[in-house]
Amino acid sequence: MKALMISKDALLHAEVAAQGSARLPAVQLVASRQGLRDAADRLLPEAPELVIFDASDIEPGEWELVERLARQYPDAKFMLLAREAHQELLIRAMRAGMREVLQLPLVHRAFHEAMDRIEIEAGITRMRDGKVLAFIACKGGSGATFLATNFGYALAALGEKKVLLIDLHGQFGDATLYVSDQKPTMTLSDICGQINRMDGAFLESCLVHVAPNFGVLAAADDPSHAVDMKPEHMDTILRVARQHYDFVVLDVGRQIDALSLRALDSADTIYPVLQLALPDIRDGRRLLDIFRSLGYPIDRTRLIVNRYEKGGKLRLADLEHALGADVVHTVPNDYLSATDSVNQGIPVLQLSRSSPVARSLADLVELVTERRVSETKGLFDRLFGRSDSAGTAAGAES
Ligand SMILES: Nc1ncnc2c1ncn2[C@@H]1O[C@H](COP(=O)(O)OP(=O)(O)OP(=O)(O)O)[C@@H](O)[C@H]1O
Ligand SMILES: [Mg+2]
Incomplete structure (x- = not known):
């Protein structure tokens, strides 16, 4: 899955890249942006399939950008990462159709479970009933x-x-x-x-x-x-x-x-x-x-x-x-x-x-x-x- 990562945190970026590349099929971080404003200003020519968005440093004034981002990439799946998720941020994210919210520091198992759900929803893999x-x-x-x-x-x-x-x-x-x-x-x-x-x-x-x-x-x-x-x-x-x-x-x-x-x-x-x-x-x-x-x-x-x-x-x-x-x-x-x-x-x-x-x-x-x-x-x-x-x-x- 081709993913856009929005985060200022280089360590988190590396961690997500490593976890993503270990998956089958791999999650590839094809582009990265420093923050929401940066993501909104510099749209990717080819829309990503997945947007992984670190909301740790988001300012209250930027909340509406969350919904804008979702409108900009209407077919993408979203994963929101946050140290402390503010209630209003969560409400806006939900309204924008973002369902996967993970707490930071990243728990790898939670990341993979969320990715499993995203892939099933995207029709990439299906849950079997073995x-x-x-x-x-x-x-x-x-x-x-x-x-x-x-x-x-x-x-x-x-x-x-x-x-x-x-x-x-x-x-x-x-x-x-x-x-x-x-x-x-x-x-x-x-x-x-x-x-x-x-x-x-x-x-x-x-x-x-x-x-x-x-x-x-x-x-x-x-x-x-x-x-x-x-x-x-x-x-x-x-x-x-x-x-x-x-x-x-x-x-x-x-x-x-x-x-x-x-x-x-x-x-x-x-x-x-x-x-x-x-x-x-x-x-x-x-x-x-x-x-x-x-x-x-x-x-x-x-x-x-x-x-x-x-x-x-x-x-x-x-x-x-x-x-x-x-x-x-x-x-x-x-x-x-x-x-x-x-x-x-x-x-x-x-x-x-x-x-x-x-x-x-x-x-x-x-x-x-x-x-x-x-x-x-x-x-x-x-x-x-x-x-x-x-x-x-x-x-x-x-
Ligand atoms: N249909 C068969 N015809 C001929 N030989 C067979 C057949 N099925 C199994 N064997 C032989 O029987 C031997 C023992 O089989 P296997 O190791 O599968 O038994 P097991 O029930 O798993 O035993 P264990 O109690 O040691 O786990 C194997 O070496 C295999 O070559
Ligand atoms: Mg045996």
């Missing part, structure tokens, strides 16, 4: 991390959604490594430690970007940090995340603690991941009992059977019966593609996109995004070069 999807392993090694990370990537790549994955493993979180070779510079615990800075731009800057529309927030790498993370932090992170992403995928890990519990509480859908074997079913039942005791509605919990092979002794119907919940999706056992992908840290959809496991993830994207089959088929056909639906992953048996 869905939170939690993947949780019923048993260690079920494949929850593999599915959460690769599904996140598939949602971004095939579903053309803006996706965030949060690794909630308290210890040994490794989700980033499944889809990237970049080392995270910030982790979940770092964010909790600086929760006051939390907004869309800050969150985005903390991610490992696997694709332009798919970022991963790494788990706390140092377990001793865990003490800094509070359930309230989770509320803030998810609130901001929902506003800025279409889908927030959680890799919950196996340990349910105060933090992951808070995340599960607000998840729209929980996908327990398990394999079709008795130990998994036993642990799955325990997990679902916990969810029931927490009062989670059963239709929020949707089972995913991973490494599924047809024709085994146990049937999906047995599992559904034992757990009292439906299996919404099965992912075939595809050892080579999964292992290759995990070992190289490249999403399976990118590495072996016509593999059974990649196709299955594509089907899951279709299921979650509720895209019409014909529309999605066209997209999948182009990606996978197939002419029919044969070879898609095993759907849930009826």
Whole structure:
């Protein structure tokens, strides 16, 4: 956004310039004026999209200039900064349609929140209403991390959604490594430690970007940090995340603690991941009992059977019966593609996109995004070069 800054204060100018350039899209201070009179006398040839106006030194005689300024740039958004805002100044500013008034010294978070609102109003960004999807392993090694990370990537790549994955493993979180070779510079615990800075731009800057529309927030790498993370932090992170992403995928890990519990509480859908074997079913039942005791509605919990092979002794119907919940999706056992992908840290959809496991993830994207089959088929056909639906992953048996 191209902005005009009106202020005598060089330090404030530099501060706003730095905060503005850190945003995506950036706020560029394209011109500056010393005061209202200066701004009124020297109009910009090209009207700014945003006027940031420091009213700290405004004289009572200049108040009417506020309204004049608003008339001079009728399409601009205004942000008024003031050490002490005089009541009459505020009334005039409001009359002139200026809605964002911030107290000085500048609180960066307040500045970014105001900018978020301005951008939404200007139609530059829109507030999203993202869905939170939690993947949780019923048993260690079920494949929850593999599915959460690769599904996140598939949602971004095939579903053309803006996706965030949060690794909630308290210890040994490794989700980033499944889809990237970049080392995270910030982790979940770092964010909790600086929760006051939390907004869309800050969150985005903390991610490992696997694709332009798919970022991963790494788990706390140092377990001793865990003490800094509070359930309230989770509320803030998810609130901001929902506003800025279409889908927030959680890799919950196996340990349910105060933090992951808070995340599960607000998840729209929980996908327990398990394999079709008795130990998994036993642990799955325990997990679902916990969810029931927490009062989670059963239709929020949707089972995913991973490494599924047809024709085994146990049937999906047995599992559904034992757990009292439906299996919404099965992912075939595809050892080579999964292992290759995990070992190289490249999403399976990118590495072996016509593999059974990649196709299955594509089907899951279709299921979650509720895209019409014909529309999605066209997209999948182009990606996978197939002419029919044969070879898609095993759907849930009826
Ligand atoms: N559909 C599949 N077919 C074959 N192998 C798979 C499949 N899904 C996952 N795997 C393999 O299973 C291994 C364990 O998966 P993953 O680490 O995702 O499990 P997890 O449930 O997250 O375990 P943890 O309890 O350690 O967090 C991975 O190395 C992956 O290669
Ligand atoms: Mg895991």
